[in-house]
Amino acid sequence: MSHQAEADRVLRSLDRTCLDHDPDVLRSVLDRVGDKWSLILIGLLDSGPMRFTGLLRTAPGISRRMLTLTLRNLERDGLVKRVIFPEIPPRVEYEVTPFGRTLSEPVLAIARWAADNQDTLRANRRAFDQAAGHDPDDLG
């Protein structure tokens, strides 16, 4: 009963903050932003439109397949735009849309957080790992 009430309270709070409308949407956004390449591509494309091969060469270690897939997903969400030039040899450029820029702002906030706190983070992890590996019987 009491933990039922607690659960209710807590769920309503979570509901208000994160899951107000549709948890799936949050998940999908996080999946897109959190996957291995999207953020890097957004960062690359930010300084101007780039071609497929340019991205392939510039992104450190991305494969053709993953570049295609990631760009398709980004394009599907309307975050980047694919522009085809009917030339010979064919040319395709990708650019961030205005909609994409509205997302990159909060994403940048996380990136900045990561940059600002990487020392703290590393220290925390080191401390935790040392404590776990070296002195696990802190209560014994």
Next chain:
Amino acid sequence: MSHQAEADRVLRSLDRTCLDHDPDVLRSVLDRVGDKWSLILIGLLDSGPMRFTGLLRTAPGISRRMLTLTLRNLERDGLVKRVIFPEIPPRVEYEVTPFGRTLSEPVLAIARWAADNQDTLRANRRAFDQAAGHDPDDLG
């Protein structure tokens, strides 16, 4: 002008923070924030400390193992704190640290973006999928 200039500055900064500095730290933060349960747990713990079993019951469908792992990672990063009460039966509470709250702010910004733009996002995806499935030969 300020908007454009701001976007430019901000996104150039994204470039720097994302790619030039230390991609691993950003990656690890994104992995933590983007995984399946961390955000939910942060959201649950945001309204107050909770016990292991409480989280298990409240989080929709999490397994014991994943709850343990996720909490350990969160604790390792110093984002949540584990408090043991030497009682019978044993009681363990988890709570968000101040450090954790500094992260949940930008994360909530993304959640808010997702909530604000879910209609646009859905429309974009629908349009893209329809165009792809229904009229793929737009150039032929």
Next chain:
DNA sequence: TGACCTGGTCACTTTCAGGTGACGGAGGAG
């Protein structure tokens, strides 16, 4: 003729986050 460029796609393989179910010890309850 054939080797090269571009912008991809396809099939196969690897990797790993996440899920499942069992075990554990310390202490009540029946």
Next chain:
DNA sequence: CTCCTCCGTCACCTGAAAGTGACCAGGTCA
């Protein structure tokens, strides 16, 4: 004596994400 609760750990399994290398069309150059 057995079973239950609380807070996990351990070994194993699976499905999805990511990587790999071959392949393709369509043209140019030599």
